Amino acid sequence: MRPRSMMLFAVFAAAATGSRLGAQAADAKANYDENCRKCHGVRGTPPKTMKEKFPKIATFDAKFLETHSVDSMVKVLTKGKNDDMKSFKEKMSPAELKAVAEYVHELQKAKP
Numbered sequence: 001m002r003p004r005s006m007m008l009f010a011v012f013a014a015a016a017t018g019s020r021l022g023a024q025a026a027d028a029k030a031n032y033d034e035n036c037r038k039c040h041g042v043r044g045t046p047p048k049t050m051k052e053k054f055p056k057i058a059t060f061d062a063k064f065l066e067t068h069s070v071d072s073m074v075k076v077l078t079k080g081k082n083d084d085m086k087s088f089k090e091k092m093s094p095a096e097l098k099a100v101a102e103y104v105h106e107l108q109k110a111k112p
């Protein structure tokens, strides 16, 4: 093996053995903050300006989460619902969409 490919191999090996779950959770937060937060709020409660702009926007509270499973959210995120809530399948992989939906389910639970 040439030194360069040895280095690459080491990087891949480290990535593969690293904490998968931890990395995914961090990515989900980053993806949520980048793609969802401006409309849905830091903790899943949309800011007032967004509620005024989108009267139908969801608040991710316990009642909402009871009726919206992770799978159903992944469907909405994949297909989109309408012009306000667009599809995110171009921006994230199916695994990332699922991780974001799981993150949404944890958001309000983490509230102090």
Ligand code: HEC
Residues within 6 Å of the ligand: 031, 032, 035, 036, 037, 038, 039, 040, 054, 056, 057, 058, 068, 072, 073, 076, 077, 081, 082, 084, 085, 086, 088, 100, 101, 104
């Ligand atoms: C441009 C603002 C905007 C962005 C960005 C946005 N949403 Fe939404 N979202 C909405 C609006 C508005 C609705 C309500 C749509 C309706 O019912 O007409 C909604 C609805 C939803 C719903 C409920 C769908 C249902 O089953 O009724 C979920 C879940 C959701 N958004 C998750 C997300 C996630 C996760 C992201 C980031 C990947 C995101 N949204 C990004 C505006 C946004």
